[in-house]
Amino acid sequence: MDKFFTQKTCDRCGGSLAGGRIMSILNTDCLCLECKEKEKEDPRYKEAAKAEIKQVRKGNYNYEGLLQEQKITDKLLEQIKDIRASGKYNMFDLPGIQREAFERDYFELVTFLEESKKDCLNFIFTGQR
Numbered sequence: 001m002d003k004f005f006t007q008k009t010c011d012r013c014g015g016s017l018a019g020g021r022i023m024s025i026l027n028t029d030c031l032c033l034e035c036k037e038k039e040k041e042d043p044r045y046k047e048a049a050k051a052e053i054k055q056v057r058k059g060n061y062n063y064e065g066l067l068q069e070q071k072i073t074d075k076l077l078e079q080i081k082d083i084r085a086s087g088k089y090n091m092f093d094l095p096g097i098q099r100e101a102f103e104r105d106y107f108e109l110v111t112f113l114e115e116s117k118k119d120c121l122n123f124i125f126t127g128q129r
């Protein structure tokens, strides 16, 4: 947040912010106006806008965005899917998955499994992030 007003390039595309800057509604990225326009087409945009209004009404002006709320990020999801696609492990074999994650250098996933086995199980069982 502090660097929002001083940074020179867009967090999403790396382009110049000379034309203006605006905060992403999905997370705390600082965006150029072009990326902001693109973001409005994101299917999650409406949901995120609503979530933000709700937070502000509650008095939370530092809401970090919808994506920050998700415990399982898109990157983690990709890593879980990769391992699942390998078919080597039963998805309930968390130690096996963790070992595989380690071998593949999926360090986010290794850490995630370590810190939140319950969330992970919940995701595997219900598909809810």
Ligand SMILES: [Zn+2]
Pocket (backbone or CB within 6 Å): 010, 011, 012, 013, 014, 015, 031, 032, 033, 034, 035
């Ligand atoms: Zn951009």
